[in-house]
Amino acid sequence: MKSVETLIIGGGISGLSSAWQLNxxxxxxxxxxxxxxxxxxxxxHSDQGYTTEQSASMVLNFRPEVSHFLNESGLDNHKLLRTPxxxxxxxxxxxxxxxxxxxxxxxxxxxxxxxxxxxxxxEPFILKGASENESVADFIRRRLGNExxxxxxxxxxxxxxxxxxxxxxxxxxxxHLTALEQRYGSLTAGVFARKVLNRKKAAVTEGFSFHGGxxxxxxxxxxxxxxxxxxxxxxxxxxxxxxxxxxxxxTPEGEQNCLAxxxxxxxPAPLSARLLNRLNPELGSLLKAIDYAxxxxxxxxxxxxxxxxxxxxxxxxxxxxxxxxLNGSMWMHSLFKDRAPxxxxxxxxxxxxxxxxxxxxxxxxxxxxxxxxxxKALLGIKGDAEWTRIDVxxxxxxLYHGKYAxxxxxxxxxxxxxxxxxxxxNYLGGVSIRDRIVCAQNLALExxxxxxxxxxxxxxxxxxTCRA
Ligand SMILES: Cc1cc2nc3c(=O)[nH]c(=O)nc-3n(C[C@H](O)[C@H](O)[C@H](O)COP(=O)(O)OP(=O)(O)OC[C@H]3O[C@@H](n4cnc5c(N)ncnc54)[C@H](O)[C@@H]3O)c2cc1C
Numbered sequence: 126m127k128s129v130e131t132l133i134i135g136g137g138i139s140g141l142s143s144a145w146q147l148n149x150x151x152x153x154x155x156x157x158x159x160x161x162x163x164x165x166x167x168x169x170h171s172d173q174g175y176t177t178e179q180s181a182s183m184v185l186n187f188r189p190e191v192s193h194f195l196n197e198s199g200l201d202n203h204k205l206l207r208t209p210x211x212x213x214x215x216x217x218x219x220x221x222x223x224x225x226x227x228x229x230x231x232x233x234x235x236x237x238x239x240x241x242x243x244x245x246x247x248e249p250f251i252l253k254g255a256s257e258n259e260s261v262a263d264f265i266r267r268r269l270g271n272e273x274x275x276x277x278x279x280x281x282x283x284x285x286x287x288x289x290x291x292x293x294x295x296x297x298x299x300x301h302l303t304a305l306e307q308r309y310g311s312l313t314a315g316v317f318a319r320k321v322l323n324r325k326k327a328a329v330t331e332g333f334s335f336h337g338g339x340x341x342x343x344x345x346x347x348x349x350x351x352x353x354x355x356x357x358x359x360x361x362x363x364x365x366x367x368x369x370x371x372x373x374x375x376t377p378e379g380e381q382n383c384l385a386x387x388x389x390x391x392x393p394a395p396l397s398a399r400l401l402n403r404l405n406p407e408l409g410s411l412l413k414a415i416d417y418a419x420x421x422x423x424x425x426x427x428x429x430x431x432x433x434x435x436x437x438x439x440x441x442x443x444x445x446x447x448x449x450x451l452n453g454s455m456w457m458h459s460l461f462k463d464r465a466p467x468x469x470x471x472x473x474x475x476x477x478x479x480x481x482x483x484x485x486x487x488x489x490x491x492x493x494x495x496x497x498x499x500x501k502a503l504l505g506i507k508g509d510a511e512w513t514r515i516d517v518x519x520x521x522x523x524l525y526h527g528k529y530a531x532x533x534x535x536x537x538x539x540x541x542x543x544x545x546x547x548x549x550x551n552y553l554g555g556v557s558i559r560d561r562i563v564c565a566q567n568l569a570l571e572x573x574x575x576x577x578x579x580x581x582x583x584x585x586x587x588x589x590t591c592r593a
Contacts, residue, residue: 126382126383126384127155127381127382127383127384128369128383128384128385129153129154129155129383129384129385130152130153130154130385130386130387131147131152131153131154131155131385131386131387131388131389131572132154132155132156132157132370132372132383132385132387132388132389133147133154133155133156133157133389133391134156134157134158134360134372134388134389134390134391134392135156135158135159135165135390135391135392135550136156136157136158136160136163136164136165136354136356136391137164137165137166137167137391137550137551138164138165138166138167138181138342138343138558138561138562139165139391139549139550139551139561139564139565140156140158140165140389140391140392140549140550141156141163141164141343141346141347141350142194142346142561142562142565143389143391143549143565143568143569144156144346144350144353144354145198145346145349145350145565146194146565146566146568146569147389147568147569147572148349148350148353149197149198149349149569150569150573152572154350154353155353155354155355155383155385156350156353156354156355157355157358157360157372157374157383158354158355158356158357158358159357159358159359159360160356160357161356161357162356163343163347163354163356164340164343166179166180166181166518166521167179167180167181167339167340167342167343167558168180168339168340168343169337169338169339169340169341170514171338172512172514173426173466173512174465174466174469175424175426175464175465175466175469175471175512175514176338176457176463176464176465176471177422177424177457177464177471177473177514177516178334178338178339178422178457178473179422179516180422180516180518180521181339181557181558182334182339182455182457182460182473183207183332183333183334183339183460184332184333184334184342184557184558184559185330185331185332185557185559186330186331186332186333186559187329187330187331187559188559188563190562190563190566191559191562191563194562194566198345198346199345200335200341200342200345200346203335203336203337203341203342203345204333204334204335204336205333205334205335205336205461205463206331206332206333207332207333207334207439207460207461208459208460208461208462210437210438210439210459210460211226212437212438212439213226213438213439213440213441213442214438214440214441214442215236215276215277215280215441215442215443215444216280216441216442216443216444216447216449216503217235217236217276217444217447218447219447219502219503220503221434221441221503221504222234222235222236224236224277224441224442228245228313231245232245232246236276236277237272237273237276238272240272241270241271241272241273241276244269244270244271244272244273245269245270245273247270248268248269248311248312248313249311249313249314250311251267251268251311252310253306253307253310253311254267254268254306257296257530258294258528258531259294259295259296260290260291260292260293260294260295261278261282261288261290261291261293261294261295261298261299262274262278262279262290262291262293263295264295264299264302264303265278265290268306268311268312269312274290275444275445275446276444276446277444278290279444279445279446280442280443280444280445280452280453281442282298283445283452283478283479283480284442284443284452284453284475285442285453286298286522286525286556287418287420287452287477287478287479287521287522287524288418288478288479288522288524288525288526289478289479289480289524289526292479292524292526292527293524293525293526293529294525294526294527294528294529294530296529296530297525297529297530297533298525298529300555305319332439332460334460334461342558355376357376357377358374358375358376358381359374359375359376360372360373360374360392360400361373361374361375361400362400363388363400363401363404364403364404365404366384368386368545369384369385369386369545370384370385370386370387370388370545370546371383371384372384372385372388385545386545387545387546387547387572388545388546388547389547389548389549389568390546390547390548390549390550391548391549391550392550393417393520393523393550393552394412394413394415394417394523394550394552395412395413395415395417395520397412397548397550398410398412398413398415399413401546404543405539405542405543407539408536408539408540408543411532411535411536411539412536412552414532415523415524415532415552416479416523416524416526417520417521417522417523417524418477418478418479418482418521418522418524419477419478419482419484419485419517419518419519419520419521420475420476420477420478420517420518420521420522421475421476421477421484421485421487421492421515421516421517421518422473422474422475422476422515422516422517422518423473423474423475423476423492423493423496423513423515424457424471424472424473424474424512424513424514424515424516425471425472425474425493425496425497425500425510425512425513426465426466426469426470426471426472426510426511426512426513427469427470427472427506427508427510427511428468428469428470428511429468429469429470430468431506431507431508431511432470432504432505432506432507433504433505433506433507434503434504434505436456436458436459436470436504437459438456438459439455439456439459439460440453440454440455440456440459440460440472441453441454441503445480449499450476450481450484450495450496450499451474451475451476451495451496451499451500452475452476452477452478452481453474453475454472454473454474454475454500455472455473455474455475456470456471456472457471457472457473458470458471469511469512472500474496474500476492476495476496477521479524479526485517485519489515489517492515493510493513493515497509497510522551522556523551523552523556533553533554536548536553547568547571547572549564549565549568554567
């Protein structure tokens with residue numbers, strides 16, 4: 126039977142970045158992944174000159190830890206910055222309108238009514254709320270007014286997180302905004318204070334992919350782990366064996382077992398729930414109750430001349446009130462110059478999420494027809510797409526709904542009772558690639574801290590024995 130210091134289960138970005146960090150910090154690691162390929166949700170496909178992303182299309186980073194990680198792993202050399210366009214759009218009454226990113230822009234935008242604009246200016250005078258157990262919708266309504274929620278934030282939450290703002294937990298989904306309110310009393314005061322206090326060290330938000338697409342992130346992180354990754358290893362049982370974890374996987378060569386001092390589970394919540402339920406029913410039920418949304422990504426390629434809209438910008442998001450099937454569209458040829466053949470455009474369109482679960486049951490023709498029809502009206506497109514590809518994720522993203530911050534705390538409390546077991550996946554600490562990398566770094570730090578504490582107490586015990 127194999128034995129290893131740290132066994133990581135799941136080869137998505139959560140598992141791979143954890144393995145990379147732990148290996149980099151000098152630990153003996155082994156990673157088991159169920160599928161034949163690494164990357165989980167992340168994969169890049171190339172066909173007839175179009176390069177598409179199965180899920181994540183770019184990293185939006187403002188965390189210095191992520192910049193450090195990219196530098197250490199050599200990924201900096203593979204980074205492909207998005208073209209420096211700041212234009213993004215919101216659908217408003219069936220028409221694309223520029224989405225203002227600054228307060229001054231909002232005040233002059235046709236998106237908001239006069240009362241809506243006046244309400245925005247009141248933000249600094251709104252008293253600080255309790256914030257705990259407040260939904261994203263209630264938080265935004267309270268601080269910025271109903272119009273801000275209806276016309277902008279609902280589009281962001283459903284378009285980028287597939288979530289329902291009325292159910293999503295503000296503390297978990299908008300941690301930076303809720304922290305600004307708690308610390309400075311208002312978002313306006315918080316943004317202003319941060320600008321003044323952090324003038325020199327303020328992190329700039331950078332959007333990027335990699336040369337060759339997001340698969341390069343997976344390939345480059347896998348390289349230093351050569352010989353430490355096993356694909357086609359589908360874990361079906363975990364149990365305690367003395368101070369070790371005994372893990373069993375189904376492989377093409379039959380059943381494999383491995384003993385590990387540390388076990389890092391980077392698999393989706395429903396599977397982690399099933400594996401852990403017998404060992405800790407409370408943890409099992411906390412994980413089992415996490416819901417997932419389905420998302421379909423409809424990639425459509427057109428000849429440039431088919432589209433009247435200039436398509437200069439990153440794309441658009443759709444507020445719910447617009448009653449469209451598209452949650453948003455990313456103009457990939459405009460973001461990254463190598464994503465479509467010359468004189469062609471590539472629009473990657475997102476459908477589904479918590480508020481449109483029925484789209485998961487549609488067939489692909491219906492998804493394409495619906496996306497084509499809505500894009501024709503918004504962008505002035507003549508004819509149908511020349512090229513199509515569809516990626517359907519039935520369990521695309523975990524929904525941080527209900528009292529999610531409390532759920533995460535309860536999960537952490539249960540883990541304290543199971544030494545050597547760690548959970549690191551996108552249902553804890555954020556779904557973005559940026560958050561996944563930060564969580565992997567925190568995991569490595571936490572494991573080193575625990576080792577140091579263990580060593581200290583062993584040393585203390587030895588000294589006491591010697592004295593006695
Ligand atoms: C459509 C879409 C668009 C997105 N866009 C962006 C974006 O632009 N930017 C961004 O930052 N984020 C984006 N995200 C979010 C981000 O891509 C995901 O949150 C992230 O990739 C999830 O990584 P993970 O490792 O936690 O999970 P996964 O990628 O799901 O990995 C879990 C792994 O566990 C493995 N596994 C499952 N069962 C077993 C088993 N029994 N034994 C062993 N292994 C097992 C799976 O095969 C898989 O490889 C997007 C997500 C989606 C769905």
